[in-house]
Structures are given as structure tokens and as C-alpha cells.
Amino acid sequence: METLRERKKQRTRDALLRNGLELFVTRGYDRTTVDEIAESVDVSQRTFFRYFASKEDVAFFVPRLTEAHYVEAVRRRPAEETPLEALRRSVMDSWESIEEAIERYVPVELFLRTYKMIEATPSLFAAHLRRQSETEDEIARIIAEREGVDADTDPRPRLVVAVFGAVIRVTERHWSVGDDFGVAAIRELTASYLDQVGPALAGNWRGSPAGRDRPRES
Structure with missing residues (x-):
């Protein structure tokens, strides 16, 4: 059974994924930064890299x-x-x-x-x-x-x-x-x-x- 911590981590990853893709398709991949993806979910860049190795990994x-x-x-x-x-x-x-x-x-x-x-x-x-x-x-x-x-x-x-x-x-x-x-x-x-x-x-x-x-x- 999933723990509360595991569910929270999954929600953070999914939010980074969704927001990252939305930024890519609306603003353009090259014009979107890792910091902007992280900020859109109100987490740090360090937190982003816990879930994804790069922008390309999100895409x-x-x-x-x-x-x-x-x-x-x-x-x-x-x-x-x-x-x-x-x-x-x-x-x-x-x-x-x-x-x-x-x-x-x-x-x-x-x-x-x-x-x-x-x-x-x-x-x-x-x-x-x-x-x-x-x-x-x-x-x-x-x-x-x-x-x-x-x-x-x-x-x-x-x-x-x-x-x-x-x-x-x-x-x-x-x-x-x-x-x-x-x-x-x-x-x-x-x-x-x-x-x-x-x-x-x-x-x-x-x-x-x-x-x-x-x-x-x-």
C-alpha cells in the first residue's frame, strides 16, 4: 500500500510533468527553462532533478x-x-x-x-x-x-x-x-x-x- 510520502512524491512528479509539457507546447521547448518548470509547481530546481534528469527527460x-x-x-x-x-x-x-x-x-x-x-x-x-x-x-x-x-x-x-x-x-x-x-x-x-x-x-x-x-x- 502506498504511503502518504509516496503519494506526495508522485503528485510532485506528475505536476512537474504536466506543467513542463504545457510550457513546452505553449511557449516552446527551447524558451522554457528548468527553473520555470520548477517554479510553476512551487518547488526548487533541486527538487526537479530528483524526478527528471533534464528538460528532455520531461519531453x-x-x-x-x-x-x-x-x-x-x-x-x-x-x-x-x-x-x-x-x-x-x-x-x-x-x-x-x-x-x-x-x-x-x-x-x-x-x-x-x-x-x-x-x-x-x-x-x-x-x-x-x-x-x-x-x-x-x-x-x-x-x-x-x-x-x-x-x-x-x-x-x-x-x-x-x-x-x-x-x-x-x-x-x-x-x-x-x-x-x-x-x-x-x-x-x-x-x-x-x-x-x-x-x-x-x-x-x-x-x-x-x-x-x-x-x-x-x-
């Missing part, structure tokens, strides 16, 4: 949670699914279940606005791509293990994860410049773009326009 706190959630979703997919289907189902199902996990820390709307802020901040976007690369490597090894191959000698696990990861990045980029902050919007856009992987790689593009209005499936 990526919830994305780390979603990445871990997705990786575990991949681990749990049925063995009979193909690698690409396992990846697709993992990301689509994660969008349905991740909201509750996010809401334990911040409103989902704030989390989604944070993603847009990361996309628009060069230093954070670079870190985001680095993190995605590390996550993709982890997932490639999970796929290799479930398929009984060696990720270091068989290129297929990394190829399928690289293609899938590229689709997710394109989805995030297009979503981040749109007007709809909702989870449903990014989920539907993800499904739409995943539907286009096969035609984009092997089909004839002439006379077959791609876009958001294609039929979507989960």
Missing part, C-alpha cells in the same frame, strides 16, 4: 511509456501471425489501450500536442529519431526470435521493421501538421497508410492516387 517521459507499451504488444502477438501483421496489429491495438496508461500521467490531448511539439523542435526531433531507431532494433530482435532466425545474419527482421517504422514516421509527420489532435485521427491515418505499403512497394502508381480518403481498416 520524452510519456513517449517512453508508449514505446514500452508497443514493444510489449509485439511480444504478445500470436505466433501464427506474419511479422508484418504482428506489427500492424500491435500498433493498432496499442492506440486503443494506451489512452488509459497515458491518462495516469497527463491528458491524452496534451500528450498528442507534445508529439507535434517534438516534430517541430529540431533537437527533440533528432532525439526522437534516435529513440525510434533503438526501438526498431529491439523489435527486429523480437521478430527474429519469434521467427527462429538470427537478426545479425538474416536481414528480413530489420527490413520489415524498417519499412513499418518508415510508415509510422510518415504517418506521424502528416498527422503533426494537421488540425485534428485526436487519437482516432492518428489511428485512422496509420491504418490508411499501412494499407498502402503493398501498392507503394510493388504497384504501378500511375493513375492510382494515394491519400487519406482511401478505405481504412483496423
Whole structure:
């Protein structure tokens, strides 16, 4: 059972997280200081560093949670699914279940606005791509293990994860410049773009326009 001290520490961390993200998305990441985040919660800079190593740690706190959630979703997919289907189902199902996990820390709307802020901040976007690369490597090894191959000698696990990861990045980029902050919007856009992987790689593009209005499936 949580003690009063533990609950107080959690409230302080969550307040620093929420206020920090609000400052980032309203004022800009580069224009927000650690001192300002701490002051917004009426704590010292020293207290801030008890919970977070840096501003970047605040910005990526919830994305780390979603990445871990997705990786575990991949681990749990049925063995009979193909690698690409396992990846697709993992990301689509994660969008349905991740909201509750996010809401334990911040409103989902704030989390989604944070993603847009990361996309628009060069230093954070670079870190985001680095993190995605590390996550993709982890997932490639999970796929290799479930398929009984060696990720270091068989290129297929990394190829399928690289293609899938590229689709997710394109989805995030297009979503981040749109007007709809909702989870449903990014989920539907993800499904739409995943539907286009096969035609984009092997089909004839002439006379077959791609876009958001294609039929979507989960």
C-alpha cells in the first residue's frame, strides 16, 4: 500500500510533468527553462532533478511509456501471425489501450500536442529519431526470435521493421501538421497508410492516387 510520502512524491512528479509539457507546447521547448518548470509547481530546481534528469527527460517521459507499451504488444502477438501483421496489429491495438496508461500521467490531448511539439523542435526531433531507431532494433530482435532466425545474419527482421517504422514516421509527420489532435485521427491515418505499403512497394502508381480518403481498416 502506498504511503502518504509516496503519494506526495508522485503528485510532485506528475505536476512537474504536466506543467513542463504545457510550457513546452505553449511557449516552446527551447524558451522554457528548468527553473520555470520548477517554479510553476512551487518547488526548487533541486527538487526537479530528483524526478527528471533534464528538460528532455520531461519531453520524452510519456513517449517512453508508449514505446514500452508497443514493444510489449509485439511480444504478445500470436505466433501464427506474419511479422508484418504482428506489427500492424500491435500498433493498432496499442492506440486503443494506451489512452488509459497515458491518462495516469497527463491528458491524452496534451500528450498528442507534445508529439507535434517534438516534430517541430529540431533537437527533440533528432532525439526522437534516435529513440525510434533503438526501438526498431529491439523489435527486429523480437521478430527474429519469434521467427527462429538470427537478426545479425538474416536481414528480413530489420527490413520489415524498417519499412513499418518508415510508415509510422510518415504517418506521424502528416498527422503533426494537421488540425485534428485526436487519437482516432492518428489511428485512422496509420491504418490508411499501412494499407498502402503493398501498392507503394510493388504497384504501378500511375493513375492510382494515394491519400487519406482511401478505405481504412483496423
